[in-house]
Amino acid sequence: MSIPESSTPHPDATAGAIKASIVIPMKNPGPVFRQVLAAVCKQQTSFAYDVLVVDSGSTDGSVEFVQTFVDPRVRLIQIKPTEFGHGKTRNFAVANTTGEYAVVITHDALPVDEHWLQAMVRTADADSRIAGVFGRHIAYPNASPYTKRDLEAHFANFAVEPVVQLTDRARYDQDESYRQRLHFFSDNNALLRRSVWQTHPYPDVDFAEDQIWAKNIVEAGWKKAYSVDGAVYHSHDYALIEKLQRSFDESYALYRLFGYVLSRSFTHMLKTWVAHTMNDLRYARRIGMHRTHLSLVVKMPMDNLARALGHYLGSRADKLPQKLRHWLSRDRRLLLGLPMSNSGGQPS
Known part of the structure; x- marks a missing residue:
């Protein structure tokens, strides 16, 4: 798969100047996005970071909010709704940033504190063989008790062994649960190492682009990590x-x-x-x-x-x-x- 060319290079950054570029795909996110963007821009880090919002046709006032948001680190790119694809748009967004790491979150994933970004980067910095990091999801305070229980139990599984890699090919080929553990990944809250993404971009699919990406990188010999401290509020009580x-x-x-x-x-x-x-x-x-x-x-x-x-x-x-x-x-x-x-x- 070819990597898209950067059509809008960052106006202030030179290659290597930005440690992490936060990428937020957006479409009609509602009021929660205002909290998300504010929280993203309040991150306390030991490195420089910037923020790219890619909108695919919002009509709820969110575009205007970003356009008037007072922070020089924040940029907005608008694409047509017909151009959106889960993997395709994330590739486009990452290609339009310069950070050593691309940190991808959804428009309703709210960092729980001002150290979320530092925690995600710290996990990746610990080992140059870590290609990607996914962070913990915590249910919003008003979520149902069932949702809170399920999210807590799900992510607790990964804390036992936060860094994994493919070490047993025979088991990987035969054990479905082992494969699922190795390729679970959620880009509702994730970090990608740019140098790996350049060789292994997201697949252009309509669902599970994050898990296919993780499958590809672990099969290529890279490690995948989980950050318990790189947490966001993200949950849904579906009808x-x-x-x-x-x-x-x-x-x-x-x-x-x-x-x-x-x-x-x-x-x-x-x-x-x-x-x-x-x-x-x-x-x-x-x-x-x-x-x-x-x-x-x-x-x-x-x-x-x-x-x-x-x-x-x-x-x-x-x-x-x-x-x-x-x-x-x-x-x-x-x-x-x-x-x-x-x-x-x-x-x-």
Whole structure:
């Protein structure tokens, strides 16, 4: 894959002058983006950094906000909505920066403190063989208890072994869970080493561009790292239909790109639904959610069913009618600017 040429070089920076370039793809982020940009520009670092926002058609006033934001380190590039692609746009953005590291976050990923950027760079600086770093996600304070629990448990898994590399090829080829651990990556909050990105840019795909990138770099012999201190607030409490669509996209992408089948059969789907629901009921009882979040407990079984059904359908998407497949894809609807259900609780 060719690397895009930089059409808008940084006006003040010379090669090597900027240690880290923060890249933020944006489209109609809503009010949370104002907090994100302010927090990004308040980072306390021992090095110089700059910020590039790439907008792909916002109509909510966010473009005007960036244009009037008073910080010479912040730049804005606007592209047409039809030019956006998850991997394509991130490649374009990184190519239009000069930092030794490109630090990619989404428009609703809010650094938890003023040391987020320093922590991400410190992790990469510790070993020149680290090609990429992903940082911890913490649920927003108003997220549901289920969302908070799931995010905490997910990222706690990586703290046990924060730096990984491919050391056992036979196991990698045979053990799906080992492969998944090695190539998990989230560019909602991530750092890329520019010298590695130049050889291994993002793939131009509609989903999981970050995990394919991580797969490529670990298979090429690079290390991947996790930063517990490089944390951002990032979470979503999806509405029922959105949860179905999001799960469908995840399952379909993992099946197409990696061959993973998240739901092996209809019976497996039902058993998974029942198991998750019983586990969630026990958790709700343990922390007293029937007193504090009764409505969440009541609708939880349907949420779990939507997730299980999305995983089941996603693994079989190629067999579905095209219209149904397109309706089920939340990511496709976002890319095309089609109407979305309202998310509950979190910035989207």
